[in-house]
Amino acid sequence: MLTSLSVRNLAVVEDLALTFDKGMTSLTGETGAGKSMLVDALSLVLGDRADSNMIRHGAERAEVEADFSLEHNSVLSKWLIEQELDDDEQCHLRRTINRDGRSKGYINGRAVPLVLLREISERSIDIHGQHAHQSLVRPQTQREIIDIVAQNKPLLDELKTVHREWQALQQELETIQQRSDEQKARQELLQYQVDELDALALTEHSINALLQEQTQLANASQLILAAETGLQRIFDDEQAAAYDQISSTLTGLEKLQDFEPRFASAVETLNSAIINLDESATELRHYLDHVELDPNRLDDIETQLSLLHELARKHHVEIEQLPAHYQQLSDELATLSSSEMQQAQRRQAVEEKEKICRALCEKLHQRREKAAKPLAKQITDSIQQLAIPAGRIEIQVQRYSDNRMTETGADQIRLLVATNPGQPAGELVKVASGGELARISLAIQVVTAGKRSVPTLIFDEVDVGIGGSVAEVVGQHLRKLASSQQVICITHLPQVAAQAHHQLQVNKKHLKDSTHIEVDKLDKVQRVEEIARMLGGVNLTQKTRSHAEEMLDQAQQ
Template identity: 40%
Template sequence: MGRQCAPSAYALRPLDYLGSATISPMLRHLTIRDFVIVDRLELDFEGGFGALTGETGAGKSILIDALLLALGERADAGVVRAGCERAEVSAEFDLADGSSLTNWLHENDFDAGGGCLLRRVVDAGGRSRAYINGAAATVMQLKTAAEWLADIHGQHAHQSLMRSEAQRRLIDAQAGLSGLANDVAKAYRNWQKIRDARENAESDAEASAKEREMLEWQVRELETLGFDAQQWQDDNQEHRRLAHAAGLIEGSAAAVAMLDGDEQSALLVVDAALNRVRDLIDIDAALKEPADLIQGARIQLDEAVHALNRYRDRLELDPQRLTELEARLQAVMALARKHRVQPEALGEMQASLNERLQDLRLASDPTALAEHEAAAKNEFDALAKKLSAGRRRTASDLSKRVSEVMQHLAMAGGSFDIALEPVKEPAGYGLETIEFRVSANTGQPLRPLAKVASGGELSRIGLAIQVIASQSAQVPTLIFDEVDAGIGGGVAEIVGRMLKQLGKERQVLCVTHLPQVAAQADWQWSVAKETVQDSTLSRLTALDTAARIEELARMLGGVKVTETTRQHAREMLAIRKEK
């Protein structure tokens, strides 16, 4: 047992929410218990664009990390606050009637009547438990539900955009082609499997023939046995009955004698008791109930005698049938030992051998194998061409839109292009490679993003891509974790406007260190560290207008806040209200 965690709960609600569109469904409530340096925190969310600010190291990203845990990300013991037994995070989302998530919850036996509550508990040993609407769930189920609810863009997302694989995934997700891309990958693997089988058959025909001959003999042996799992159970039961037939006959006869055999039998004793009680009913009618019960017992005993007699009459000593069953059971046991399986598994093993035999027979027929290979390739080609067409449409649209946004992000005259280059040989990802290319200034040629973009340019281009991609996403809640790193000045103000515009259609939360971005928010929270009972805790405060001015002034002026920086902060908020 660790030391007791100091209680310090905060329930927060944005105080300076200025009338952004109400969005539903969205993240409504987040509860955090003993997570890293947060002891107890309860947050109520609104729609629109919200900013989370604070000093470096105060714990701004902890809120995002906690939400990621509730959404199914990997958990470890390090998230449990020092001295505590467990960390717990709950995220409550509104749920639209008839939505895909509602249907999924019903299909997976989760209650879907009052929103969607995702809960995660991690103990100090690193073990985690997941719940959806109060019912135990797997982490994979948590992740599946989260895909309909929130999209989190991390502060290192820009760097991932330099990788070809990440670029391809983004295009497929933007075009709604992720499922088709998976189908293409499966079709490719199937095609390659059949191709490998054909090549192996051509190069190792002799070994295949020997294996096929052995399998044919094994399958014939099993077919001759004619094993059936239900018959195996029936045979065992009948064998036990015949093997003990003499004892069963003797025992049932003895039971009949005890019930109805002589003057001391159970039926005669019960009859005597019944007659005795009936004689007394005239004296006291209360004895009628016991008499009825004895009469019922007498009937049950009589039926038992008849049932035992019928059972005994059906039994017979049949040595020949017993011998046949013993031979049958021994044959099954011998074959099971030979193949090193339990008798009950012989049927499954026969099916497996048959399947392998069919593969080998196919492999011995070059014509049939070539036909299968051609059919598999045709299936891959059809799916891959469909995927390519969708990628081309999306690449053209996204290139145009990102280029337009670049003009407002200190890259006037720059352009962005998504190149789809045909591959020499088809691959599991399709028929083309995808490469993001950029020209940051007028007159410069398009070159790969990873080679020409500076840190600041990469941040701006990455942010433009993420904001545009988020506009077509289906999730209601978008979270940006310091994705504005590397920008500032007028560009930061434009980024803030972009997020504010996005907040008119979605719920947007941005962790930011830029006052130009925070000033555009509809509401703002501030994070700070404090010491409680020798423990460092992260405290979150909802800011009203006066508090926002102080926080923006701090972000503008650094350590010392002056009246000049306060006036600048007021002007920033006033400009936001005018727009």
């Protein structure tokens, strides 16, 4: 619960420190005394938007601090531990606003982003503003009411996560499908090109072999002539064959090398030459024995090469690059084929995630339907006590007609009201007057407040527009809530203020050069005076004081 609040240099507040107790506390004071300024300060320390214009005139910085007890708030305690912001079972918040527009937030002395202050708010306090009834006509507010009562927050959190994952998968699938449509023509072309090249079974070796054979056949006559001429000069020429001349020279040197040892090296070289000439002659004979001048074979090869050159021109590559190009096309085709597989996998993932979403939406629908009738009866009972004796509330939970899902479910929630006997229930905005809408809103806030998990509830003049016995009923409801939660109520009604366990009086003091706010904690005698002022205005009588004392005594029974 909220244990203390201190405010410095915020608007008309110069320096103010308050402590709060368990039970119900009422804040009262003259109209315009600054009661709601305390709620504004609390909203700031809990992460609301700040403005440098809120800083007190003449000051450079405004500062708000608040302390929350963790004694009965395990949710907040656990969150602080998870964020590594825990500090000896305390939760101390601080917010500063500087004249230059900078704003800083602190939790237990550590600087934090403002979003973490707002998360503290979600786990510690609910503030009901005096204009809350204006949002009651919104479908979102009506849905939130039933979800609070049905305690659907864990389920909603799960659905929100899954729904966003589902939407992300849908977006990915749409992107893949768009890309797939664009690539379909490319894939068909690639398949044709790959099939065309695949039929030729091209390899770098086979192309080189064809080119070499084509060159050989095209130059076959020259090759044969060169081989025959070489063989003639090496071996077959009876008068000048190289083999015979070297053999004769070798024979002469061998005979004389016993006399001239230096001939040995020349003999060895000539021996090698003889061997090499013999081998060359053998190779040339073998070539001439097996060479074929087949003009049909040359035609076949040139036909094949013409086809390959045509393909190479079509693909804008050299003929030798066709095998590598074929591999490149095959790889691209495989990639596009895997894209189709990826699309199928994404489609399956979307379907599975959608199935989970629908299951969660169905759970929400069942929980909302289960909570709707008891909640409608509770609100009906409450508004009948708040001067709408024939009032009746109905809550409709209907699935969207177009079968859509959102991160809050697949239901349309409608809160309908009838205010006169025999009148069919209709939409709030069409049936209820402004005063009735305010009382219905108050009834809903009182009924649902006890269902909220936060330990502190603040009601900021939510009783505007009611009075008399109705105001007393409101006060009794708030006091009843205070048996399980801390209730802080800013009110101008004595019937509500008298029901509080504690009372704070807010006064605005006008000094010579400035204005500031003071807040006093009232004892029993002071409470009688304040309640009497609220009852009777400026001129208080003993009768008014007696009435005030009686109201306080009856409330404490």
